[in-house]
Amino acid sequence: MTDDVGQLFQAALTHQAAGRTRDAEIALGSILAVEPGHAEAIHMLGLLAFLRGDYAVAARLMRHSIALAVQPPTHFWSNLGETCRRIGLMDEALECCRKAVATDPDNASAHLNLGLTLRGSGDPAAAAAAFQDAIRCNPGLWRAHTSRASALAAAGRTDEGIRCLDAASALLGDDPDRLSTAAGTWVELGRPTEAVECYRRALAIRPGDAEILNSLGVLFDRAGRKMAAIEVYGKAIAAAPGLGHLYSNLGNVLRDIGNWPEALAHYRRALELRPDLFVTQSNILFTRLFDPAATGADLLAEARSWEAGRGTPAVRPPPASGPDRRLRVGYVSPDFKEHAVTFFVEPLLRAHDRRRVEVFCYSDTLRPDDTTKRLRALADGWRDTLGVDDARLAEMIRADGIDVLVDLAGHTAGNRLLAMAGRPAPVQVSFILGYGGTTGLSWMDAIVTDAVLTPPGFESHFSEKVIRLPGVFAAFQPRESWPEVFPLPDGPPLLGCFTDPARVDGGQVELWRRVLEAMPDARILFKHASYDSPDMAGHWRRLFGKVADRAIFEGVPGGWGANMDVYGRVTVMLDSWPASSASASVIMLWMGLPVVTLAGGHANQRFTASILTAAGLSDLAAIDGDGYVRLITTLAGDRRRLADLRATLRDRVRNSPLTDAEAYARGVEAAYRALWRDACGA
Structure with missing residues (x-):
């Protein structure tokens, strides 16, 4: 390299470090005018293309630089590997990353890139080992610690992941980005308390950061703290009203508390801002299932719109020979x-x-x-x-x-x-x-x-x-750990609904109010993990108005395995509507409890009707609201039939198509x- 070329290359490095991309490209062009085969200059042009997101051009330039170099240095292979990973060329990415590590086994960045590529290839265990090698080379490389903890979580080695992230806590300092990344990893490890602490520390340094607020909202949502999530998402939207995914995430919470009309409005606003949010389009389709007025034809029309504008569908590949082979x-x-x-x-x-x-x-x-x-x-x-x-x-x-x-x-x-x-x-x-x-x-x-x-x-x-x-x-496959059927309880009827409240709308609550008004001594027990959150329980209790004192809301502390005795407290189970239940209804029957459903006009409203039919209990599927209320009140007052069902339901299910795998x-x-x-x- 001549002195002039060396000076030009140094100038290009300086420009690039200062963010003066165009000046860096001019300097590199001057080098190539003198030395067209200057591998470092060509590689750096590829790196600049990478930084502006033009990965295809970056990969082409980086491959050319490697072909020109007598002994390609580590960063040539590592950068090309990272570029190939970004565009989904995973086999080439792995080959390049492995060559980078072989060229310089003590290069932490090379091991980090290999780990990221292995993770993207679906091998979290191998990725964790590569991240460990990166930590060996540079114990202060915080991203290697968080990436390893995440990979360990994906590999099912949660305890190791927790120890790994704990050990890296001192590296986070007061950097909001590092704290936010660590918080996301704590979520993957199932440690929400540590995640909330990291997000709060990040927000103390950078208050009003919409993305950090969004991440905290996602965490609150997953933890069942729906009202807290709504508040945080509201702050995020106020800080950055042009970010579509914020509206989509708020829509998820609104759907979960039964407010599907507002959820749909937020999803549609998200798509106005970000038409490429495919997950939001799926959320709209899922939420339309909870619209009691939606018909099967409506749902199909909405679903078909999801594909519109995505180009020509791929052609079905020809099947391999052999119509009767394995x-x-x-x-x-x-x-x-x-x-x-x-x-x-x-x-x-x-x-x-x-x-x-x-x-x-x-x-x-x-x-x-x-x-x-x-x-x-x-x-x-x-x-x-x-x-x-x-x-x-x-x-x-x-x-x-x-x-x-x-x-x-x-x-x-x-x-x-x-x-x-x-x-x-x-x-x-x-x-x-x-x-x-x-x-x-x-x-x-x-x-x-x-x-x-x-x-x-x-x-x-x-x-x-x-x-x-x-x-x-x-x-269906019942769990061997589930208890035997409990005796029919004495006393006034306790009805039960153990399904996700997101499946319920105001019309269903009105039917349940009618049931309670028709049965003055009855109560309804609502039990679901969502009610572990007091604000969720309070929200749903208020919807029952003057009969709210007879609507009981319980969470599921310790999981359902620790709460199976609840099936001994209830006499009749109530299916959800406008979205019917599947697994919950089979469990109810297995535990000797009849369930009453309202069979609607499309498939999502008919799961329990299908299950009841398979068990020989199709008479417990109503076709309208009046029939639903009448079935519940009649069955709850018929202790002879309830006792017979307690004694026979499990065998009936066991000998039905429901368990004939x-x-x-x-x-x-x-x-x-x-x-x-x-x-x-x-």
């Missing part, structure tokens, strides 16, 4: 953990005939638990996909050769529907149990349901082909086979 089936879910959906998913995975299907699970699960471990053991192939972008997830699915890809989330939180837009599998199926409605997406071929959820004529509510299983929409799995496999044969043209 199928590779992939299940995609953010809920492979202790969750309502897994009561139905676990028996299916367990009962699948491995001669007919090979099972892969793509788990987007935050904080894996013991249920995750059980499900992992039931899969032939397991992929941790949390943090993996849509393009990379689609690549993983293609690489696994999946024939039938099954979405278990629909438009609920954490869904990966966009990863399926590229058609990574020849047949793509949605299960109704996770969402309760149509996806509205052209790239989803079929939806698995039953004849009660979707009776004849409901086909017009779905963009997908409707596949009705012969028994019930899903089989083998029959359910055969029906599902037959549906997959029929769809596959159609795709093969057989």
